[in-house]
Amino acid sequence: MTEPGAPLKAFVAETTSPMGTWVRVSVTASGVCNADIATAAATGPGASFPVTPGHEVAGVIAELGGQVEGWAVGDRVAVGWFGGSCGHCAFCRAGDVVHCPERKVPGLSYPGGWAQSITVPADALARIPYGLDLSEAAPFGCAGVTTFNAVRGAGTRVGGRVAVFGIGGLGHLAVQFAAKLGYETIAIARGGDREELARGLGAHHYIDGNAQTPGAALKELGGADLIVYTASSTAPVDELLTGLNTHGQLTLIGVDAGSLTVPVARLVVNGHTITGHLTGSAHETEEAMEFAVTTGVRPMIERMPLEQAGEAVARLRSGAPRFRIVLDTARGK
Structure with missing residues (x-):
């Protein structure tokens, strides 16, 4: 993006060697997420151009900054919505790097992954386990770790009942994680065509x-x-809460610009918890991918060439893709 609201277009960017604790990753695959739509529009305050979206990245380390430790050229890595943190604030010191007030997001804090190369802080890297294809690994940096954490982090009783509302790019992963974690899993969607x-x-x-x-x-x-x-x-939330058990929890990971209206008495009497969930750290992304390799959880993806990023965004806006679009840097037009 070279100006607000303009079409996405391919251009040649200068590649510079990473400095300090940063690394350069040769990108193989990069996911297209609903959050990328706003980034691709580049109409927000303070946008600096050019803008390169993309925060679901998978590739191979190409270069290391002089202060990077624990990584090597050739390592298979993923970078997600969490793109680095300050490392010294109260949230970082408590291990909650996702809520660091200085956290970085690829595509917003620095050029993102819809490119053949991306340079990121080393603490944003998640190691991709062998057994997971790079195109399948890319969505784990956002959709995968988000749904994995939302299910496993709720503290649901062993053998409990987990419902997933919406069977799309996030929901199809949440259903898999809930089932593989041993919960009685209920999928909720519109239309009988998604039951099978x-x-x-x-x-x-x-x-x-x-x-x-x-x-x-x-x-x-x-x-x-x-x-x-x-x-x-979020319009269906109020009615949906009637199906939540006492002390049950509803976790929001799909959002719009709306608000919730929930009867306070019902909330108090039933001890319900309504919470929001953002994403996960690089370490948690590794855990999600390792769990996926062990249990067979995989994102359902549609591959498109990197040059068709603009078309991918248009399809996402229209609601055409059912699951995840992944831009492939190796595919031509």
Whole structure:
């Protein structure tokens, strides 16, 4: 992007050697995420040009800064929405690097991964395990680690019931993680055409939001201990809470510009928790990928050439892709 609202276009950028604790990664695959739409529009305050979006990156280390330790040229690495932190604030010292007030995000803090090369802080790197293809690894930097953490971090009782609302780019991963972590898994989406897919991903039950009221249907199944909400519209949340068990939790990872209106009495009486979840650290991204290799969890991806990044964004805006688009730097036009 060379100016606000302009079309994405390919251009040749100068490649410089990384300094200090930064590394340069030769990019093989880079995911296209809903969060990239705003980055690609480049209309926000303080945008500096040119803008290169992309925060789901997988590739191989090409160069190391002089102060980098623990990494080597040729290492297979992923870089996600977490693109580095200050390392000294209270959040960083507590291990919560994602909420560091000085955290960096590829595409916003520095040129992102929709390129053949990206230079990032070494603390943003996640090691990709063998057994995971680089194109499959790319979405783990955002969608994968986000859904993995949302499911495993909720503290749901062993053998509990987890519902996933929305079976798209985030939801199809959340269903897999919930099932592989041993929870009775319920997939909720609109239309009966997604039931076979949802069950193939590991869902034990399927609720068609067009045919049933989701919260009431959840209650009939015994209620959910955790609802992972991946849809972009928050309008259904109020009704959905009627299917949440006492002391249950609803975790929002899909968001829009709206607000929630929840009856306070119901919240208090049932001891419900409603929380938001952002993403995960580089270490947690490694854990998500290692778990995926062990259990067979994989993102459903559609590959497109890097040169078609603008088309990929247009398709994402239209809602055309069902799951994850990955830009491939090796594919030509």
